[in-house]
Amino acid sequence: MSKDGKTPMLDDLEKGAWPSFVKEIKKAAVKSNTAKDLLNILERSYRDKVTHWKHGGIVGVLGYGGGVIGRYCDLPEEYPGVAHFHTVRINQPAGNYYTSNALRELMDIWDKYGSGLTNMHGSTGDLVLLGTQTDKLEAIFAETTAKGWDLGGSGSCLRTPSCCVGNSRCEFSNIDSMEICDTLTHKFQDELHRPAFPYKFKIKVSGCANDCTAAIARADMSIIGTWRDDIRIDQAEVKNCSKDMDIKTEVCDMCPTHCMSWDGSTLKINNKDCTRCMHCINRMPKALRPGKEKGATIMLGGKAPIVTGALMSWVIVPFMKLEKPFDNIEDLIRKLWEWWDEHGKNRERIGELVDRMGMRSMLESTGLPPVPQMVKAPRSNPYVFWSPEDVK
Amino acid sequence: MADKPKRITDIGAPHFSKFLPPVIAKNYGKWKYHEVIDKGTMKHVSETGDELYTVRIATPRLVSTDYVREMCAYADKFSGGHLRWTTRHNVEFFPAKDQVEPLKTALKKDGHLVGGIGYGISNVVHTQGWIHCHTPATDASGVVKAVMDELHEYFTTKTLPARVRIALACCLNMCGAVHCSDIAILGIHRKPPKVNEATIANQCEIPTTIASCPTGAIAPNPAAKSVKIKEERCMYCGNCYTMCPSLPLADAHGDGISIYVGGKVSNARGVPRMSKLAIPFLPNNPPRWPEVVQAVKHIVEVYAKDARKHERMGEWIERIGWERFFKLTGIPFTYQHIDDFTFARDTFRMTPTFKWE
Amino acid sequence: MDAAEVQKKVYEMVEKMQGKKKLKPKDISNALEAEGATKEEVKAALRELIDGGKLVYSYFGGTAVEIPHTEGSANPQS
Ligand code: HEM
Ligand code: HEM
Ligand code: HEM
Ligand code: SF4
Ligand code: SF4
Ligand code: SF4
Ligand code: SF4
Numbered sequence: 001m002s003k004d005g006k007t008p009m010l011d012d013l014e015k016g017a018w019p020s021f022v023k024e025i026k027k028a029a030v031k032s033n034t035a036k037d038l039l040n041i042l043e044r045s046y047r048d049k050v051t052h053w054k055h056g057g058i059v060g061v062l063g064y065g066g067g068v069i070g071r072y073c074d075l076p077e078e079y080p081g082v083a084h085f086h087t088v089r090i091n092q093p094a095g096n097y098y099t100s101n102a103l104r105e106l107m108d109i110w111d112k113y114g115s116g117l118t119n120m121h122g123s124t125g126d127l128v129l130l131g132t133q134t135d136k137l138e139a140i141f142a143e144t145t146a147k148g149w150d151l152g153g154s155g156s157c158l159r160t161p162s163c164c165v166g167n168s169r170c171e172f173s174n175i176d177s178m179e180i181c182d183t184l185t186h187k188f189q190d191e192l193h194r195p196a197f198p199y200k201f202k203i204k205v206s207g208c209a210n211d212c213t214a215a216i217a218r219a220d221m222s223i224i225g226t227w228r229d230d231i232r233i234d235q236a237e238v239k240n241c242s243k244d245m246d247i248k249t250e251v252c253d254m255c256p257t258h259c260m261s262w263d264g265s266t267l268k269i270n271n272k273d274c275t276r277c278m279h280c281i282n283r284m285p286k287a288l289r290p291g292k293e294k295g296a297t298i299m300l301g302g303k304a305p306i307v308t309g310a311l312m313s314w315v316i317v318p319f320m321k322l323e324k325p326f327d328n329i330e331d332l333i334r335k336l337w338e339w340w341d342e343h344g345k346n347r348e349r350i351g352e353l354v355d356r357m358g359m360r361s362m363l364e365s366t367g368l369p370p371v372p373q374m375v376k377a378p379r380s381n382p383y384v385f386w387s388p389e390d391v392k
Numbered sequence: 393m394a395d396k397p398k399r400i401t402d403i404g405a406p407h408f409s410k411f412l413p414p415v416i417a418k419n420y421g422k423w424k425y426h427e428v429i430d431k432g433t434m435k436h437v438s439e440t441g442d443e444l445y446t447v448r449i450a451t452p453r454l455v456s457t458d459y460v461r462e463m464c465a466y467a468d469k470f471s472g473g474h475l476r477w478t479t480r481h482n483v484e485f486f487p488a489k490d491q492v493e494p495l496k497t498a499l500k501k502d503g504h505l506v507g508g509i510g511y512g513i514s515n516v517v518h519t520q521g522w523i524h525c526h527t528p529a530t531d532a533s534g535v536v537k538a539v540m541d542e543l544h545e546y547f548t549t550k551t552l553p554a555r556v557r558i559a560l561a562c563c564l565n566m567c568g569a570v571h572c573s574d575i576a577i578l579g580i581h582r583k584p585p586k587v588n589e590a591t592i593a594n595q596c597e598i599p600t601t602i603a604s605c606p607t608g609a610i611a612p613n614p615a616a617k618s619v620k621i622k623e624e625r626c627m628y629c630g631n632c633y634t635m636c637p638s639l640p641l642a643d644a645h646g647d648g649i650s651i652y653v654g655g656k657v658s659n660a661r662g663v664p665r666m667s668k669l670a671i672p673f674l675p676n677n678p679p680r681w682p683e684v685v686q687a688v689k690h691i692v693e694v695y696a697k698d699a700r701k702h703e704r705m706g707e708w709i710e711r712i713g714w715e716r717f718f719k720l721t722g723i724p725f726t727y728q729h730i731d732d733f734t735f736a737r738d739t740f741r742m743t744p745t746f747k748w749e
Numbered sequence: 750m751d752a753a754e755v756q757k758k759v760y761e762m763v764e765k766m767q768g769k770k771k772l773k774p775k776d777i778s779n780a781l782e783a784e785g786a787t788k789e790e791v792k793a794a795l796r797e798l799i800d801g802g803k804l805v806y807s808y809f810g811g812t813a814v815e816i817p818h819t820e821g822s823a824n825p826q827s
Contacts, residue, residue: 009678009679010534012679013534013537013538013679013680015541016538016541016544018450018505018536018541018544019451019503019504020452021453021454025454027456027458027459028456028457035456038523042522042531045531046522046531046534046679049676049678050642050644050647051521051522051527051642052522053522053524053525053526054637055526055527055633055634055635055637057634057635062399063399063401064401074637074640085524087524091404091405092405093406093407093408093410094408095476096476096477096478096479097408097411097412097413097474097475098411098474098475098476098477099410099411099467099473100463100464100467100468100473100474102410103460103461103463103464104464107457107460108457110457111457116456116457117454117455117456117457118454118456118457119453119454119455119520120451120455120460120481121477121479123517123519123567125479130454141399142399142400145399145400145403148406149403149405149406150401150403150404150405164479165476167421168408168412168416168420169444170423170436171423171424171426171436173421173423176421178408182405182408185405186404189403190402192404193401193402209658209659210658210659210660211658211664212479213479214572214657215657216664217571217572217655217664217666250701250702254661254702256661256662277659277660277661278658278659278660279660279661282660285425285427286427289425304566304567304571305564305566306565306566306606306629307607307629308734309735310566310571310666312664312666347606
C-alpha cells in the first residue's frame with residue numbers, strides 16, 4: 001500500500017472489456033477489512049513483483065487433514081487485515097449446478113466469517129472461499145455442514161472428485177458422470193478427509209473422449225465414457241448437414257482412422273476401425289450418435305510436472321460397464337490404492353510408481369490382464385524381465 | 393461440554409439432484425442432439441421433444457459474494473432460480489425459449505460478456521498468483537485480465553479455425569495443469585531461494601527443511617544454525633519455502649513468464665498432447681504485462697491465418713512442423729528450447745528428414 | 750495391542766520426532782506394525798488422537814502428523 005491507500009496499478013485493471021477481478025475485490029472491500037487489505041497487499045506485489053504470502057501448514061478443522069489451505073502474509077504489521085488469509089475448500093456438487101437459494105446461503109455464511117471473495121471454482125473443482133482467520137474455521141465448518149455442505153480434499157489424500165455435465169445436458173455422454181462422481185465422493189469420505197496416501201490422488205470423470213474435465217491431463221484416475229458397438233447414423237440428417245458443410249473434407253478426411261466414406265447420399269463408417277475419437281459426432285451431432293453399448297475406459301497416472309515431469313493417463317481397463325452402485329470401479333480403485341500404499345514412496349504419485357515398478361506389478365496386484373489396448377506398441381528393447389514362474 | 397451440538401462430518405457434497413432445473417431432471421440421459429445458436433447460446437433437444445436453452449457468460453473467477461448474488465438474481469428472474477458454473481469459470485443460465493433474448497439483453501446491458509461457445513477462446517483456466525499463493529513467479533488474475541482485454545472478441549464474436557484453450561499457472565507446480573493447453577502461460581523462477589539468516593533459526597526446522605527438497609539441493613550449515621543451497625541442483629520448485637518461510641524463492645528480476653503451445657486434452661482426431669515451449673522467458677511487467685499480451689496475441693493471429701478449419705493449434709504445428717512454426721512466428725530458437733530433463737531423448741530428431749524452415 | 754497402549758505409543762513416537770522428521774501416517778503405522786499392532790488399530794488410534802485434538806495433520810507438500818504448535822509462518826517477529 002502506498003501510505004495513502006491508493007492502488008493505481010490495480011485501478012488500471014478495472015478498465016477494459018474483460019470482467020475485472022479488481023472491481024470484485026473492491027466490492028468486497030466495502031464490507032470487509034480483509035478484502036481491503038488484500039487489495040493493498042496485491043498493489044504492493046504489483047510494485048515489488050513478488051508474492052507476499054507464506055504457506056501455513058497446520059491450519060484446519062478438528063479431525064480433518066484437508067479442506068483448508070493456510071496462508072499468512074509476510075508483512076502482517078502493515079496489512080493486519082490479511083495477517084491470516086486462509087482458504088476454505090467446499091466440495092462442489094457434481095456438475096456445478098446450483099440453485100440461487102443454496103448459493104445465497106453459502107454467501108451469507110462467507111460474508112459473516114470471511115473476506116467476501118470466492119473462486120467459483122478452483123482447479124480441482126472445489127468451491128473455493130478465499131481469505132479467513134484460524135479462529136473462524138470451526139464456525140464456518142459448523143454452519144456450512146448444517147446447510148448440507150462439506151469440505152473438499154487437500155493434502156496426501158483423495159482430492160475432491162469432479163466430472164463433466166454428462167447425462168444432465170450432453171447427448172454425447174456414455175456414462176452417468178455426475179452420479180459416478182457423487183457416488184465415489186460419498187464412498188470415499190474417509191480417504192478424502194483423513195490423508196493416508198503417499199501423495200495426492202485425483203479422480204475425474206468425462207462422459208466421452210472430448211474429455212471436458214481434462215481428466216487425462218489432470219487426474220490420477222481418468223474415467224472416460226465410450227461405447228463398443230456402432231455409431232448410430234441418421235442418414236437423412238447427414239444429408240441435411242451436407243448443405244452447410246463439406247462432409248468429405250471436414251468429416252471423412254479428418255477421421256484419424258480413415259474409416260468413413262461419403263458418396264453424396266450415404267455416409268458409411270467401418271466401425272471396426274473407428275477408435276471413437278468423437279470428431280465426426282462433434283461435427284454432426286444431429287446426424288451421428290455414440291452406440292448403445294456404453295461404458296468407460298479407465299486410465300491411470302495423469303499428473304502435473306512435479307517432480308519427474310508431467311504425465312498423461314494411460315489405459316488400464318479398455319472397457320468397463322459403469323452402472324449403479326458402481327461397486328466395480330470402487331473395487332478397482334481400492335485395489336490400486338492398496339498397491340500404491342504398499343510400494344509408494346513419500347510424494348510419489350501412482351503414475352510415477354508405475355514408472356518405477358513397471359506395469360506388471362500394478363496389473364498383477366489388481367488382477368487386470370495385459371491387453372494390447374494398454375500400449376501404443378509393444379516394447380522394442382530386449383531387456384525383458386522374466387520371473388521364475390514365467391520360465392517354469 | 394455436555395450439551396455441545398454434535399459436529400457433523402463426512403457428509404460429502406449435496407446430491408446434484410437438488411439443484412437441477414426441472415427440464416434437466418426430466419430429460420436426464422435423454423438428450424438427443426444440440427445446436428450452437430450463437431457464441432453465447434446453445435439449444436439441447438431431448439428424445440421427449442423438450443428443449444433446453446443455455447446462455448453462457450465469462451466471470452473473472454475471483455468474484456465477490458455480491459457478484460454471486462447478482463448471478464442468483466438473473467437466475468431467479470430468467471432461469472427459474474437455476475444456474476451452473478463451467479469448468480472454465482463461466483456461468484450458465486437455462487432460460488425458457490422466450491426468455492433467451494431478454495436475458496442476453498439484460499446481461500449485456502450490465503456489461504457481462506456473453507459467449508465462450510464453439511470455435512474461439514473460452515475463459516482462461518488459471519491459478520492464484522499473488523492473490524493467495526506462496527510460490528508464484530507471476531500474478532494470475534492480472535495477466536489473464538490483460539490478455540483477455542486484448543482477445544475478448546474471440547470470446548464474444550470472432551471465430552478461429554478451432555477451439556483455442558488458454559490456461560495460466562503461476563509456477564511450475566501447475567495447479568491449473570496448464571500442460572495440455574493450446575496456449576499455456578507459465579510463471580517461472582530462474583533463481584534459487586535466498587536464505588534469510590536472520591530468521592531461519594527461529595522460524596524453521598532445519599532437518600525437515602533439508603528433507604523437503606526433491607533434488608537434495610539443501611545442505612546443513614550447522615555453524616550458522618542454517619542451511620546452504622547447492623544452486624546448480626535447484627529446479628525452483630518452492631518445496632523448501634513451503635516448509636520454511638526463511639527461504640523465499642520470489643525474485644523481482646529472476647521471475648517471469650514462459651509460453652508453451654500446442655497441447656490439447658480432447659481425443660478428437662489426434663490424441664491428447666502436452667504443450668511445448670515456444671517462448672522461454674518474458675519479464676513481469678504489471679499491471680498489463682505488455683510483452684506477454686503481445687506474444688499470445690501474435691501466436692493466435694499467426695495460427696488463425698495459417699491453420700485449416702477444425703485444426704487445433706497443436707495439430708496445425710504438427711502438420712507444418714516446428715521448424716516452420718518458429719519461422720512463421722519469428723520466435724527465436726534457443727538452448728532453453730532443447731529438453732535436458734527426464735524425457736529429453738524422446739524429443740530429439742532421430743532422422744535426417746526435416747524441413748529447412 | 751490394547752487401544753490405549755497403541756495411542757500412547759503413537760503419541761510418544763510423534764513427540765520424539767517433532768521438529769526432526771515429519772512423520773506420515775504410514776511411517777507411524779509401519780513402525781507400530783513392527784511392534785505387533787495391526788493397521789486398523791493404528792488407524793483407530795490416530796483418529797482418536799486427532800479427533801481429540803492431541804495430534805493434528807499438517808501439510809507441507811506432503812501430509813504429516815504432529816503435535817499442535819505454532820508454525821514458523823504464523824510467527825511474524827522472529
Ligand atoms: C529383439 C531385439 C533385437 C534383436 C533381435 C536385434 C537384432 C539385430 C541384428 C541381428 C542386427 C544386425 C547385426 C549385424 O549386422 O551385425 C542388429 C543391428 C542393429 N540393431 Fe538390433 N536388435 C534388437 C533390438 C535393437 C534395439 C532395441 C535397438 C536400438 C534401440 C537396436 C539397434 C540396432 C542397431 C543400431 C543396429 C545396427 C548396428 C550396426 O550396424 O552397427 N536393435 N540388431
Ligand atoms: C460440439 C460438441 C460439444 C459440446 C456440446 C460440448 C459441450 C461442453 C460442455 C457443456 C462443457 C462444459 C463442461 C463442464 O463445465 O463440466 C464443455 C467443456 C469442454 N469441452 Fe466441450 N463440447 C463439445 C465439443 C468439444 C470438443 C470438440 C472439444 C475439444 C476439441 C471440447 C473440449 C472441451 C474442453 C477442454 C472443455 C473444458 C473446458 C470448458 O469448460 O470449456 N469440447 N464442453
Ligand atoms: C542431481 C541429483 C539428484 C536428483 C536429480 C535427484 C532427484 C530426486 C527426485 C526427483 C526425488 C523424488 C523421488 C520421489 O519423489 O519419488 C529424489 C528423492 C530422493 N533423493 Fe534424490 N536426487 C539427486 C541426488 C540425490 C543425492 C545426492 C541424494 C543423497 C545423498 C539423494 C537422496 C534422495 C532421497 C533420500 C530421496 C527420497 C526422499 C523421500 O523419499 O522423501 N538424492 N531425488
Ligand atoms: S466430456 Fe463428452 S459427455 Fe462430457 S460434457 Fe464433454 S462432450 Fe459431453
Ligand atoms: S469417431 Fe473418430 S475414428 Fe470414429 S469414425 Fe468418427 S472421426 Fe473416425
Ligand atoms: S501454480 Fe504454483 S504458484 Fe500458482 S497457485 Fe499453484 S502452487 Fe501456487
Ligand atoms: S526450490 Fe525446490 S529444488 Fe530449489 S532448493 Fe528449494 S526445494 Fe530444492
